[in-house]
Amino acid sequence: MTNRRGPNYELRALLTEAGWTQEALARAVNALGAEIGASLRYDRTAVAHWLSGTQPRHPAPQLAAEALTRRLGRPVTPDAAGFPVGSPDAPPADPVAAFTALCRADADASRRTALHQRPYRVADAVVSGPPGPPGPGRPLGRRTEATWALHDAVAFFAGSIDTHGGRHARSALCAYLTDDVVPLLSGGQPQRTRSEVLVLASRLAFLLARMYEDGLLHGVAQRYYTCAHRLAGEAGDRTSWSVVVRAMSAQAQRLGHLPSALQLADAAHRGARSAPPAQQAYIQAQLAVALGMSGDRRGALAALARAERAAERAGSAAAPFDSYPAAALHFQSSIVLESLGDLQGALAALRHATAERSPADVRGRALTQARFGQLLLHTGHLDEACAAWEGFLAARERLRSGDAERALRDMREALRPFRNRKPAAELLKRTVQGR
Known part of the structure; x- marks a missing residue:
């Protein structure tokens, strides 16, 4: 931490407005750290230092500002919270320029860490209306000679997420976007071809957002989802726009932001009436x-x-x-x-989901089995739950997935009260950290 001049009156005023103690802000910052894959241990003493004028290290200023934003229901910047961190990172207004800037920042090792430590921002979980009605002609996103390689890339990276998890090939997709896709968006093509490329760039941005979300890096995932829906909107593709906004709703829901999830789901519903x-x-x-x-x-x-x-x-x-x-x-x-x-x-639906998962969808099978185990245990079926979790563990071994790791932690926590029962004890023994 570094010192600044004088007490942080801005932060103190915001804490008073929020009705928060120093300990409450520390807990909120730690919780937000989990959303970006950071294990933070701030406490009341740390916040007291901030109030006295100490400048915390990145990403604490951004996390504290987002915590206060969520608490107060209005945007709070790090500067407004008394943490001067330089110019804001608002994306350019032009969708292609914003996408280009994001890809280049992600590909730059000197800037990547700050990007990945960006918190999920509830204030950014807002979309404007869908693009206008599609024009005449064949739907966008179809395979053409000009877009053949992009379609192959979409198929490859989508399959990679399902088979290997979101932490696999993530840097490869980022490099592909920067080196191959961004130059295609610079212009020079007929309008129809440009619209096709915009839609496929949107799909690839969507897939990279999914990868980051599965890696529990929700802030940068949100940035790529935002680029994806803006690129689809620029192409005038209502269906692609709605698909991305639907995924944004699911992300908000998983993070517990139900009002945002509902608003985004309704926007996707309204945009996809003719999908x-x-x-x-x-x-x-x-x-x-x-x-x-x-x-x-x-x-x-x-x-x-x-x-x-x-x-x-x-x-x-x-x-x-x-x-x-x-x-x-x-x-x-x-x-x-x-x-x-x-x-x-719910149990019957999960049984159907388990039976119908494609063998290639290793990630989907693992997360279905993990959820099945939780629900079976909740309904009092320990032995069946352990059998479901056996299936989860077998699939998880093939994955690089933050969601699967979180499911593993949830399984351990759920089984701890039953550690003296043989099936639970055996599962817990198998999942000892480091084995």
């Missing part, structure tokens, strides 16, 4: 989750029914962004049903 059935199912499933977790039983069940009907109408396409696997819909259904108190229905 193909597979994308409709994907979007309606997340709307059902957000509504269910917000306590709207009728709305959640109606959205889930729409998702199921759309899935029935969808074809058998297996290409990324053109399909929505039945196993994924069953997994979402289980979340909806559990949020509505139907535990048996």
